[in-house]
Amino acid sequence: MNDKEAKLLKMYDGSMPVAEDLFEHSYVNHVGWTLAVLFGGLVIWLAIALVNAENQRNALATGQCADRLFKAEIDQKCLVMVRSRDHWWEHLWYGMTHVRQTALK
Template identity: 60%
Template sequence: MSDAEGKILKIYDKSKPEDEDLHDTSYYLHWAWAIVAVLVGVVFWLCLALVNAENQRYALMTNKCADPLFKGEVDRRCLLTVRSRDHWWEHLWYGASHVKPEAPDARRR
């Protein structure tokens, strides 16, 4: 290699990429996306629980699971399979929008 080539290589030596930092990865984004995935899973699970609880609450309120043999009692098997409203999103909407309990007999006064 001649002196001229050596000088040119010395000038362009700083312009080549640094190979040391190419394999160094940060796992902060992996942890952040894992936390987001867990939180989405928890929100989904809570929505399912709210839909199930509201379905049973509305079935009890409308007396859809009354025990046919014992008057005034509740058929517990019916509560597991009852569909008190047409769609699941109706339960979710009602449960999410009505967070305070209604006063008893407030509509009748």
């Protein structure tokens, strides 16, 4: 290689791609964000389950779903459709604030 070729290669040396920069690098922590989204979804799912359980518990406690024909029985269709309080957040608040341990017998 002569001097002309060396000067020409040196002139175009900056235009050659760097092998380390050929692929995109993501600086976002995908595992952390995936876990955050999954745990957020789990919290929402558990809150919905708590609202439904508290709605049915309150309906049973206040006697809203008593079977009209058999007094000792419970109307199962009523438990699915009942709204024992005005808003869902009332069920969530009551379920979150009235936690007590009961001993299993």
